[in-house]
Amino acid sequence: MGFDDIPETALAWARAGRGAALATVVETWGSAPRRVGSQLAVSGAGEIQGSVSGGCVEGAVVAEAQAAMADGRARLLTFGVSDEDAFAVGLACGGTIRVLVEPVGGALPLAVLEALVAARAARRPVAYAVRPGEGGGRLVAPSEGYAERFRADRSGMEEDGTFVAIHNPPLRLIVVGAVHIAQPLLVMARLAGYDPLLIDPREAFASADRFPGETIRHDWPDEALAAAGLDARTAVVTLTHDPKLDDPAIGAALRSEVFYLGCLGSTRTHARRVARLTGAGFTEAEIARIHAPVGLDIGAATPAEIAVSILAEITRVLRRG
Numbered sequence: 001m002g003f004d005d006i007p008e009t010a011l012a013w014a015r016a017g018r019g020a021a022l023a024t025v026v027e028t029w030g031s032a033p034r035r036v037g038s039q040l041a042v043s044g045a046g047e048i049q050g051s052v053s054g055g056c057v058e059g060a061v062v063a064e065a066q067a068a069m070a071d072g073r074a075r076l077l078t079f080g081v082s083d084e085d086a087f088a089v090g091l092a093c094g095g096t097i098r099v100l101v102e103p104v105g106g107a108l109p110l111a112v113l114e115a116l117v118a119a120r121a122a123r124r125p126v127a128y129a130v131r132p133g134e135g136g137g138r139l140v141a142p143s144e145g146y147a148e149r150f151r152a153d154r155s156g157m158e159e160d161g162t163f164v165a166i167h168n169p170p171l172r173l174i175v176v177g178a179v180h181i182a183q184p185l186l187v188m189a190r191l192a193g194y195d196p197l198l199i200d201p202r203e204a205f206a207s208a209d210r211f212p213g214e215t216i217r218h219d220w221p222d223e224a225l226a227a228a229g230l231d232a233r234t235a236v237v238t239l240t241h242d243p244k245l246d247d248p249a250i251g252a253a254l255r256s257e258v259f260y261l262g263c264l265g266s267t268r269t270h271a272r273r274v275a276r277l278t279g280a281g282f283t284e285a286e287i288a289r290i291h292a293p294v295g296l297d298i299g300a301a302t303p304a305e306i307a308v309s310i311l312a313e314i315t316r317v318l319r320r321g
Contacts, residue, residue, distance in 0.1 A: 019044025
């Protein structure tokens with residue numbers, strides 16, 4: 001799920017004394033315009049940011065949010081999106097959505113929203129769990145529950161009636177090596193919702209001409225990775241074929257929580273890599289985290305096809321573990 005600044009906007013409005021409410025899609029049936037967890041922030045003046053339906057029911061949600069700000073109580077709203085309205089926002093057929101509206105400072109305590117925004121700023125995954133009919137939402141860390149939801153980026157209702165909104169940090173892909181494969185890989189990664197970073201100290205390779213619009217660091221890979229910060233929402237791919245560049249990056253990634261580490265090179269190249277890493281003190285279990293040769297075996301031949309295979313493998317690991 002992509003990152004937005006809707007909780008941050010609601011908090012800013014509340015802190016400015018303008019009033020704020022958060023509306024969240026908690027359930028959908030049929031061809032709902034927006035996925036569960038989608039949010040809309042509403043200010044006391046009726047300003048909005050975000051969306052819960054692509055425009056079908058926003059007006060009604062804003063009116064309910066104004067009422068919620070007035071009495072401090074949450075609302076659980078159910079809307080049927082007609083086929084005609086659905087078609088207007090680009091869907092073939094309609095559906096039903098249920099939206100939870102929570103006034104900030106009332107049903108949604110200001111301190112809880114502040115803690116949520118702080119966790120998002122620090123790239124800490126967190127879930128907001130609430131019983132829509134009861135209020136009193138709380139934040140839950142991945143170590144405390146909902147591990148499967150965190151891994152799948154899937155907000156939704158639990159069997160006990162608790163709604164769980166997953167707030168994962170944005171996905172990142174860090175590519176070490178400004179080779180041909182990196183050019184389509186960075187573009188594809190952005191299309192898939194990743195924030196890409198290219199690392200290569202060789203400025204002739206990692207140039208803005210070859211990688212227009214990309215974020216590039218010319219530091220040594222282990223230093224650049226340390227500066228970027230590695231976490232469980234980051235994938236690392238090494239492509240240089242040069243152990244002087246790849247190995248420091250691999251070592252840094254193996255000592256981190258990155259969810260994926262893939263390394264370019266043949267089976268023979270990887271065997272030599274394993275020997276070097278073993279000599280450097282890495283365990284067999286640590287080295288087993290490396291996906292090499294990188295990418296799914298789909299017979300890829302061109303740089304773009306290899307990039308497809310890499311992104312496909314990253315996706316499989318992200319979603320299936």
